[in-house]
Amino acid sequence: MTVLVAGLVLGLYILISYGVGRLIVAVAGFQVDGLVRAGCPLIGAGAMAIQLWIFGVIHVPWFVIFLVGPWVVVAAIARRRLVAAMRDDAEALRRSVGSLRDLDPLTAGIAAFTLATLGFYLLNLLAQPLVGWDAIAMWMFKARVFFDSGSVNLANLPVYPLVGSRHLDYPPLFSLMVDTTWVLIGRIDDMAGKSIGLMFLISAVGAVMASLSPILGRRLTVLLAFILVAMPAMQTSFIFPYYIGYADYALATLILLSLAFLYRSARVGRDEDSTLAFVFASFAALTKNEGIPFLLIVVVVLGSGVAWAMLREHDRPTVRLMATAVAVLIPVLAWQVYARVHGFNSDVLTKAHPSWTVGVLTSRAHTIALFFWHLMNRLDDYPWLAAAWIVSTALTALSRYRRLTLVWGVFSAQAIVLGLALLLTPNDVSFELNTAADRLVLQLAPSLVLLLGLALRELPRRNVAEISAGEAIA
Numbered sequence: 001m002t003v004l005v006a007g008l009v010l011g012l013y014i015l016i017s018y019g020v021g022r023l024i025v026a027v028a029g030f031q032v033d034g035l036v037r038a039g040c041p042l043i044g045a046g047a048m049a050i051q052l053w054i055f056g057v058i059h060v061p062w063f064v065i066f067l068v069g070p071w072v073v074v075a076a077i078a079r080r081r082l083v084a085a086m087r088d089d090a091e092a093l094r095r096s097v098g099s100l101r102d103l104d105p106l107t108a109g110i111a112a113f114t115l116a117t118l119g120f121y122l123l124n125l126l127a128q129p130l131v132g133w134d135a136i137a138m139w140m141f142k143a144r145v146f147f148d149s150g151s152v153n154l155a156n157l158p159v160y161p162l163v164g165s166r167h168l169d170y171p172p173l174f175s176l177m178v179d180t181t182w183v184l185i186g187r188i189d190d191m192a193g194k195s196i197g198l199m200f201l202i203s204a205v206g207a208v209m210a211s212l213s214p215i216l217g218r219r220l221t222v223l224l225a226f227i228l229v230a231m232p233a234m235q236t237s238f239i240f241p242y243y244i245g246y247a248d249y250a251l252a253t254l255i256l257l258s259l260a261f262l263y264r265s266a267r268v269g270r271d272e273d274s275t276l277a278f279v280f281a282s283f284a285a286l287t288k289n290e291g292i293p294f295l296l297i298v299v300v301v302l303g304s305g306v307a308w309a310m311l312r313e314h315d316r317p318t319v320r321l322m323a324t325a326v327a328v329l330i331p332v333l334a335w336q337v338y339a340r341v342h343g344f345n346s347d348v349l350t351k352a353h354p355s356w357t358v359g360v361l362t363s364r365a366h367t368i369a370l371f372f373w374h375l376m377n378r379l380d381d382y383p384w385l386a387a388a389w390i391v392s393t394a395l396t397a398l399s400r401y402r403r404l405t406l407v408w409g410v411f412s413a414q415a416i417v418l419g420l421a422l423l424l425t426p427n428d429v430s431f432e433l434n435t436a437a438d439r440l441v442l443q444l445a446p447s448l449v450l451l452l453g454l455a456l457r458e459l460p461r462r463n464v465a466e467i468s469a470g471e472a473i474a
Contacts, residue, residue: 020044038206049176056151135245142175173286194245282328395455
């Protein structure tokens with residue numbers, strides 16, 4: 001019975017999050033397709049999480065009526081756009097269901113296995129107890145503190161000795177999303193809270209399908225979606241009990257969506273795809289510290305596009321892009337200021353670093369390389385992931401397609417940053433590898449599947465009819 005209730009709460013949360021996100025993009029006047037729909041649940045969830053944060057600042061109680069009420073008012077004011085959006089979604093759903101009849105047996109079988117795997121993950125998320133140390137001590141801990149006080153307030157907590165075990169500097173977005181589920185039901189429920197990772201997985205599958213169907217056709221796209229769901233790296237967040245409730249897959253999905261929109265941005269820094277790429281990069285920076293360098297990389301890319309357009313074409317960025325950039329950057333900067341003011345600093349910044357010498361760095365690099373080399377076995381998918389990056393790199397080098405090179409560059413830059421973090425950490429490198437390496441790989445794995453799919457467009461295409469049929473799914 002408890003599992004059933006948690007499942008219903010999760011379903012309600014995902015449905016409301018999608019509705020809020022869909023309302024936001026409709027009011028903003030965005031052109032909506034499959035990729036935007038895939039991101040809508042996370043846009044809505046992020047908006048409601050930040051809404052709770054604002055409520056805490058202005059002392060509005062965290063009650064469900066205050067959480068949902070403003071969106072009902074906005075829906076009433078923008079009812080014409082909302083009705084049009086509902087019609088568009090209904091028509092898109094009808095086309096998607098209708099296209100299932102045209103699937104060949106192999107593609108239908110792969111799709112069925114993908115759905116079955118998603119169902120297995122859902123049951124596992126709901127049934128497994130919350131035992132992961134980081135989930136309990138960081139994400140759920142913050143969520144409980146926020147929920148009990150009705151505000152994003154950690155000021156009353158001692159910096160020491162909790163800073164080493166609680167990581168109070170970690171951004172609050174994921175914990176606030178958990179709080180949103182608790183506000184909807186009026187009480188703390190760890191089972192419902194730790195299960196919101198499924199929403200991110202659904203969005204990731206939708207984003208891959210929408211991004212790749214028009215260029216690869218349905219069969220190959222469904223195959224890549226199955227790989228995205230079933231690869232062994234997914235066990236880190238959806239099977240192993242001691243990892244369930246972590247925010248790593250949430251970060252992975254936000255990076256994936258940002259890259260998908262960045263790829264689709266025909267003119268970097270000026271259209272709505274660039275706007276959404278920036279939104280999801282900012283959400284990544286509000287989810288985990290590893291998202292901060294990713295946001296900086298995206299800022300450099302989009303900022304360069306804006307500067308180039310202004311210099312060469314005297315074309316200024318759209319008001320929508322600038323307004324959205326300011327709106328989503330405020331929470332990121334606010335948290336960084338809040339954490340620094342209260343002394344919630346990352347241990348990477350506060351601990352004394354070793355005296356870096358060529359010998360020390362070489363030894364550390366050898367330890368890291370040896371660790372990952374030992375992971376190259378048939379029980380893990382590290383060999384496949386390495387091969388996927390090599391293939392993607394080769395196809396990108398052969399391609400003259402700017403957007404593919406852009407995605408490859410951003411992905412590789414983030415991978416380099418994570419590698420440097422392991423190399424330069426003040427902590428024991430072996431400890432970091434044993435406790436964090438698999439989760440760092442998980443943060444990149446979904447985007448690597450997307451990158452591989454985008455790179456495969458450089459191979460000889462299938463017949464035009466199949467490509468056109470694939471567009472119906474997007």
